Amino acid sequence: MCNKYLILYMLTALFMLFSWPSMANTKRPTAALYHSPSSAQLEQGQLLFSWLMTQQSLKKAKSLAIKLKLHWRDNETFISLKDKNKLGWGEYRFSKKIHNAIALQAPHRYHDKHTGVIAKKLFTKGVVSSIALNSLPRYANSEEQNNLADLARLPHSFHSAYARAFAATFPQGKLIQLHGFSAAKRLTPQAQQAHIILSTGSVNRSEYLLQLQLCQNKQGWKSVSYPHQTSELGATQNSIGILMRHLGHLGFTHIELNLPTRKALTTHNTKLNQFANCLLESMP
16 A cells, blocks of 8 residues: 555656646746836936936926836825836935935845845935835846846946936935945955945045044944955946946945844944934035
8 A cells, every 4th residue: 555655646746747837947927027228218217317316397207207117106205216017127215305415226135135124214314315226136037138137237227327317416426335245255354354344346445435434433333445454345346336437426335234234224223323424424
């Protein structure tokens, strides 16, 4: 009897194996594909973001957002956008009340845990006037075979249109990009022991970065900067940093946070306030 049931079990397993498609061969849903915007759409996106950053021509902005199939949400304090068709074009918030020259991107919020939450908390506190988040994971499939949905790597995306709009609107502004790193994956003691790693995406350090690092260290974080104190996570291949430098804008600041720091910023309001104050107080 045991052999009989064993044979029956094996036959059933074989039937299931060949009757059901494997997960590896199952095509991802269309909603999980990143779709590259056209040049015309990127130009329209830049114009849209410019209007929202200055809170001007809002009727035109809403019409343009609808044309681009971006979901428009409007309340008393901010306007938010998100692509309706889940094309990977991002999620955005623009303050109606705060118009400082600081914007924040979190292009890896699903992979770099808590960075999206931190970005939204800083926006709610009025630390930044706008935020740009990714709406698909960075490793989502793309309509182009060799192109991932990484908005910090893609040279032409709605995040780059956002950066262009910011650079034109705030020539002396600071575009901050928030990321997370794993200490276990770092190769040097300096990076392994750091809470925060700062860079401008180049070998140069801005005055803002130096002041930000000084402030963070005073608040008890071990903040180090690339390349003078660590050779890792310099963001030299970051597409937004490259674009900003190409535009002659020196305000790109890349912030890497280890996991305990990210957790602390989401659970301890005092730590979040300290982090926020450093972002603001380091402005010239």
